[in-house]
Amino acid sequence: MIKIDAPLAANDDAHLKKLCDRQPWPPHYALWQAAYAGYRSHNGNPWYIAPTAFVPDVSDQQTALYESQSSSQRIVMIRRMQLKSCPMCGSSVTGTVDHYLPKEEFPEFSLMAANLVPACSHCNSGKKGRTFRGATPNERFIHPYFDTLAGEPLWLTRIIPPYEAAQFEAAPLPGLSANHSELVTFHLRHVLGTQFDRNADNLWATYPQYLRDEVGGTAPVSPGRARKEVARSLRTSILTSGENSWNASFFRGLSEDGEARKYLARVARTLTATPLPL
Ligand SMILES: [Zn+2]
Incomplete structure (x- = not known):
């Protein structure tokens, strides 16, 4: 968008x-x-x-x-x-x-x-x-040329526990008007497929290692530090991929989810070297 x-x-x-x-x-x-x-x-x-x-x-x-x-x-x-x-x-x-x-x-x-x-x-x-509209007048696709709202942040990715096998749900940004929320919900439901889930899976699986690399050392990653890093990842995603890119949506969701961040910080352990086979 x-x-x-x-x-x-x-x-x-x-x-x-x-x-x-x-x-x-x-x-x-x-x-x-x-x-x-x-x-x-x-x-x-x-x-x-x-x-x-x-x-x-x-x-x-x-x-x-x-x-x-x-x-x-x-x-x-x-x-x-x-x-x-x-x-x-x-x-x-x-x-x-x-x-x-x-x-x-x-x-x-x-x-x-x-x-x-x-x-x-x-x-x-x-x-x-061939879908081009839904059941009610707000249910249609967002038009990149004519819908000015496409320039605003519109959605986020919710992380659904259990975190060991997290699932991801695309949702309209809380605070949108009821009409816009319906429009965004319809749009997301019909444009996002399995690739979106895979991308979220991948970000979720690799973020602990990213956190560890950014923080360094072996001490636990504090919740405050994790929040800061997620905020930075969100800014970077917006800058490089746009407000409504998959990555920006993922980090927007994570920046509003303290429990999910806590989990990622907890699993951001130092990697132990895998012993080579003899
Ligand atoms: Zn596309």
Whole structure:
């Protein structure tokens, strides 16, 4: 979840106009242009935008256009945008393009830059699939181009005991409004998959050693020192990966969980050398 400046409307309009100069598109230009304008006036919100019915049905051809232009410069630029983490899910990788409104349901937006968001390969191929909204008007995905809240801290990772086999739960940040909380909950539930759990597992398993390395010596790591180190890890994660990255969410959760920190400090023992086999 990262707030990105929306692509220029004029560029999308110019691209559509050029496309519609060629057959078979001229008769569809006005309707298509209106669909683009509707998308922008509702910020891509699927609760206000209905798929446009073109007559005759040209949805297959519209979807095929995306395939044929996916290597064009305007799409490659989105794919290669320099970002600290995936703007949809917060993972550490980027490099693909995701359709905010899925092209299977909204083929008319399959080439609209405002609907093409940089994302990680997991987001592009994973759990979200053709889902684009839930059961209530707050249940939709956060739009990186139009939802300003994507620039604010939105979530944290809760650590569920027993700590020896901890589990992790993504949760909206306490203090968000009820509407935003519902939006974030829906978003998290549909973008995070098993990779998120593995990343949290890994951070949890390696953090005691990190603490030991930072603190040095053999004395127990004090709760105060552990709190300081977690606060520092959170700042570093925000700086390097963004407010809503997986790592920032993990350390935000840990910074609010004294019991979990105490456990990590307790297991941050000096490693004893493993005797070599004779
Ligand atoms: Zn992602």
